[in-house]
């Protein structure tokens with residue numbers, strides 16, 4: 001037997017994005033399409049968090065939305081567990097809610113204001129024809145998991161703070177026990193203390209359920225707090241990817257270095273040093 005035959009094969013990733021292109025129609029009927037993602041490839045393993053960072057407009061949300069089937073793909077492939085999902089019909093997509101869920105940025109607009117939290121959490125379960133008794137039992141467990149009181153069931157979103165609403169959004173995403181959640185800036189609308197508690201909750205849930213996250217953020221420190229690996233998107237292309245600690249602390253690419261140095265720090269001396277380093281960066285690539 002050769003050495004190659006004895007090595008363990010790399011397990012198939014949970015999500016594989018291959019050479020993905022997305023473009024949007026320009027204004028006016030003769031306007032050219034605007035490319036937003038240009039050949040993006042990445043993968044996410046089971047139980048892993050891949051952080052996706054980049055400046056505003058770099059295409060992070062578009063990538064998340066393409067994975068969720070919310071924007072059309074111009075070229076490339078997206079596979080979940082080896083199965084092409086970018087070519088699926090709407091009907092097939094709906095069945096994917098078992099596997100793929102989302103948490104959006106704004107907890108103030110992502111919940112229906114006129115539905116109680118109980119109804120919001122039960123909806124994905126009843127759509128899947130789960131009996132009302134079983135749905136009630138699962139909703140109660142979901143509230144426990146996101147550390148919200150049971151009386152939240154009968155209350156409306158407006159009665160909750162931003163952090164509590166984001167817990168409801170997390171519970172809703174967890175209702176179908178998905179294997180991957182696209183988290184699109186899930187803490188950027190929250191204050192720093194609440195950010196930390198929501199991030200800790202996401203980490204705990206991953207430890208308990210082995211769910212994987214695509215964690216989109218413009219904030220490297222937030223991404224570092226829970227990602228195993230990080231990919232950096234610039235102008236619709238991945239310019240750097242690797243182990244989270246390395247990419248967020250000592251990146252190779254000048255663009256990532258600029259992102260890192262642009263993040264404000266409390267200490268004025270460190271801030272001044274960062275400013276000088278930022279000025280000295282050769283910006284041809286950043």
Ligand SMILES: Nc1ncnc2c1ncn2[C@@H]1O[C@H](COP(=O)(O)OP(=O)(O)OP(=O)(O)O)[C@@H](O)[C@H]1O
Pocket residue numbers: 024025036054055056057058059060061062063218
């Ligand atoms: N539906 C759309 N139609 C036309 N252009 C779009 C559409 N969605 C996004 N874009 C454009 O694609 C580019 C990337 O947007 P996207 O929201 O993906 O960036 P982002 O990196 O998530 O930014 P942010 O951090 O500000 O949310 C932007 O120039 C945006 O205007």
